[in-house]
Amino acid sequence: MSQQRIFITGIGTGVGKSLISAIVTEALQADYWKPIQAGLDEGTDAGTVKNLISNEVTQIHPEAYRLKMPASPHIAAAAENITIDINKIQQSIPKSNNPYLIIEGAGGLMVPINQQQFIADIITTLQTPVILVSRNYLGSINHSLLTAKVCKDLNIKVIGWIFNDHYLQYEQEIVNWSGIPYIGNIPFTENPNHWFVQKQAAKIKARLLELL
Template identity: 30%
Template sequence: MGQAFYVAGTGTDVGKTFFSCLFMAKYAESNGFRYWKPIQTGAAGTGDTELVQKTTNLPDSFFLKPVYEFQTPASPHYASKQEGKILDPKFLLTALAKERKTNTLVEGAGGVFVPWTEDYLAIRGIGESNLPVVVIGSTELGTINHTLLTLDALTSRFVAVLGFYLVGPENSLQIDNAETIQKLGGAPCLGVTNFPKQKLTPAEFISFANHQFDPNRNVIDTLQNPDDEI
């Protein structure tokens, strides 16, 4: 029996997919984790599932297909409306429930207050899925506010937050950002990883992940012993 977990970002393009690439590159094969983005918008370009697979060079068996896939690069409620499709939260939650006790990284769409439908927010779905959450924030200026708001929104709704992880460009603020968020946010900092300074091949990225991501095993050990953290 495993443990699926939800990767929630403090906003759009904050680094959830980069974190997912790092995690899958380092732990997919050794710990049997799969990647799943249940709601994919902006699929007219390269979808996140395809991006993670190309980056990590993992075979198809490590990936689940999106439940909902929209071409429009927008919030799920808007994308589905534009394309004349119905996104049913109950159907999505049923799919999530089937994977809850498997080793699956579930990447969310946008921030936690992104609407899945016109009257159903992502944060409600996260809570009703009963999945523990890892919050992904940026290393850059503004992350203290954004990450604390996200942590507060989740914990005030009794969502199990395993911790937060910062990703992004290396800068002089990132250590203080991580320490301040941990001090004020009521959740442990699971780590900080900076973007590589150049484009990497899959083999180079795997090496990068093995050395630069989760060096103290905070993420994987927390996932394997969730009762110690929740």
Template identity: 35%
Template sequence: MNGKQGLFVTGTDTGVGKTVIAGALVAALRAEGGNVGVWKPVQTGGLPGDGTTDAELLLKYTGMDSYAEDIASFTFEAPLAPMLAAKQAGLNITLQDILSAGESIRNRYDSVFIEGAGGVAVPITEDASTADLIAELQTSVLIVARSGLGTINHTLLTMEYLERRGISILGFILNDGLSGELCLDPSVETNGRIIEQYSGIPCLGHFPELAGEIDSKRLIHAVQATINLSPVRDALTIRKMEEYR
């Protein structure tokens, strides 16, 4: 990270809410006065223009004054793992290509959240996975996981994979916003505690379901109400605005 502070946001699977939670955390820290940005090294499943790509959503959620092309270094239309999506587009990107492409956005801010694509074992190039990118960036990891049944297994396996690679895990956040029927799943009440018990890694909170239009103001409020930001601030050496006064 060239001396910069960073935090990599990964998921236990695709579609677990990495984008909205990464955007919400960045928005909350920026609202406190932090010079924090966000980077999406590779995104797949669409092209910029209709407002639905991860980069466009991150700009909307964070309120950053930037362009989608700055946030996402590589974008591929096919809804596939980055390595396969790139091949389908006729490209063969390397890990160094990704690192070089992200230098501009990483150098623009004091701290940068990096949002991965899918989980940590997803192939992003012919010879590198998301975990390899994290190792090169030398950042800690924040894991986003589902709240309901099955998340214990998925989350513990993700943690074990990262730990075997010597990658530091800051904590995990459980996303309650993936199902309108979580109240019918009794495991939601205990999953976080059990994952903590077996891993020794802290749960930083349950991110709530947000119905209707989502904007940065609602996301900031949700983070302030449900997420323990202190470990994130400490990892990024960010102090709340009032601490400067």
């Protein structure tokens, strides 16, 4: 059986991609991989996911690029005289027997990874369907619909939306306007832990499997 890869991207930075990645990873007992990690002083997203999951199946795979500066990948890479190469990322895709691999992006679709390419180019190169993470805040309708439009323009297959936190009742409007299915809503918590991730994973699992 071939491995199904799922790319987790968001409508911007700080929308909770790592938390959602942990929840989806737990729901599918998938492997996890973040190709580009920028900013190492406060820990890594891979480390966050490792601490949040509790199943004994998931493997956390090492990053293709580990960059010290907490900045856009192209800036962080340039500070170390590195140019991020999509071919290297493609060649670094982890190999395992797990039927699912969760791939977490950096920021949103149009975050630059070098002077010519963006996170969206990684997705199109790997030909990986995406889960879109939208955080509920004032302005997120615009950011959500712009993200959906980029996916449509680039022919990126979208599995569905996961909404993080709760602000106003406009999730269904974003679903309707974008034409992208609803997977679930993750409530706000100040201190997510593996119990929280387990509960949320169980909540979205059936819908997630339905859409895959």
